[in-house]
Amino acid sequence: MGWTAEVSNWCGWGYVFAWSISFYGQLSLNYRRGSISGLRWEFVLANPLAFLCYWAYVELGVSREAALPAAERSFFLTDEVFAGHAFAISLLTLVQCWWLRATSDQTVSRLYVSLMAVLLALVLGTGAVSFATDAPLWSPSGWSVGTALYTTKVSLTLTKYIPQALVNWRRRSTEGWSMTNVGLDFTGGTLSFLQNFVLVAGGADWQAVFGNPGKVMLSVISVLFDLLFFAQYFAYGRGRAEPLLGVLAASDAGEKTPAAKSDGTEV
Numbered sequence: 001m002g003w004t005a006e007v008s009n010w011c012g013w014g015y016v017f018a019w020s021i022s023f024y025g026q027l028s029l030n031y032r033r034g035s036i037s038g039l040r041w042e043f044v045l046a047n048p049l050a051f052l053c054y055w056a057y058v059e060l061g062v063s064r065e066a067a068l069p070a071a072e073r074s075f076f077l078t079d080e081v082f083a084g085h086a087f088a089i090s091l092l093t094l095v096q097c098w099w100l101r102a103t104s105d106q107t108v109s110r111l112y113v114s115l116m117a118v119l120l121a122l123v124l125g126t127g128a129v130s131f132a133t134d135a136p137l138w139s140p141s142g143w144s145v146g147t148a149l150y151t152t153k154v155s156l157t158l159t160k161y162i163p164q165a166l167v168n169w170r171r172r173s174t175e176g177w178s179m180t181n182v183g184l185d186f187t188g189g190t191l192s193f194l195q196n197f198v199l200v201a202g203g204a205d206w207q208a209v210f211g212n213p214g215k216v217m218l219s220v221i222s223v224l225f226d227l228l229f230f231a232q233y234f235a236y237g238r239g240r241a242e243p244l245l246g247v248l249a250a251s252d253a254g255e256k257t258p259a260a261k262s263d264g265t266e267v
Contacts (some may be wrong), residue, residue: 004040004202005071011195012078013037019082019188020055023089025180027096036100039174040163041108044097047090050156053123055083057149058218064138064146065211071200071204074196074211109163119152150214162220179233187227252261 030036097104126148130137133178166208168174190214199208209216 001026004198008195010199011124011191012076014178015188015191016078016082016085017188018184018191020085020089022184022188023086023093025178025182025184027089028174029095029176029178029180030093030096030100033176034087035103036097036176037103037105038167038171038173039104040106040167041097041099041104042112042163043109043160044091046116046156046160047111048087048094049120050160051087051090053081053149053156054153054214055080055087057084057146057153060138060146060149061212071199072207074208074215075246076195077117079212080121094101098161098217106167113179114161115159116156119155123148123152134263149216153191153214154217154221164230165225168229168232168236174229174233174236179229181227181253182226186230189219189222189226193223 024038030039058079060076062080065073065075123145126143127145129135130145136144138144163178168177196209196212196216200206
């Protein structure tokens with residue numbers, strides 16, 4: 001398992017780099033445009049809660065596997081680094097969007113806010129019951145705080161992209177949605193899945209993958225939505241949309257693109 005452990009480690013730090021840098025694509029695009037028009041609020045609001053839950057989930061997983069041999073673990077230092085940074089940068093993006101809220105032409109779905117409230121109540125309620133009954137925070141065979149945390153993260157990841165995809169489809173444009181974010185998110189999602197999967201390819205037990213269901217589902221869901229956004233980008237034409245890896249494009253440096261109006265229909 002020597003070579004697979006090395007490849008897994010490289011995939012791990014590769015995904016941390018790609019996924020972490022991906023957050024700066026939307027930050028940069030918002031700053032260069034001086035606007036958040038075209039960007040749905042569900043994505044912005046969901047991320048801080050989702051990544052806070054994911055960070056707590058990862059820390060529980062790391063603690064649970066601390067006594068296991070390295071070859072049997074499914075949680076890694078890379079997961080801790082990514083989750084902590086993701087929570088911090090998501091908060092920063094929320095603050096930026098609130099600062100630019102006057103330029104927003106999108107609403108936030110009351111249904112989605114209700115979903116976030118229900119999921120938060122689920123986590124807090126599970127935590128309260130666990131504390132009152134002295135139940136373990138993580139139970140591989142039943143409901144626990146760990147299960148509630150990754151269920152919340154996966155649910156928010158599964159749903160936060162849908163309003164943005166619908167707005168892109170209605171406008172026939174990806175303007176306002178960072179394709180830099182999408183490109184790096186696809187790379188990070190692929191490497192995140194491979195970090196655990198290559199260990200199995202080298203002979204490790206499938207526990208290396210299924211022992212961390214939150215990470216596996218997060219990777220798969222992200223990659224599938226990224227493929228959808230790629231399809232939208234190329235189907236609708238570039239127009240005024242950000243080019244792929246636009247954050248690195250020299251022609252965009254320092255530019256503030258005037259924002260076009262887009263459909264603010266509530267999803």
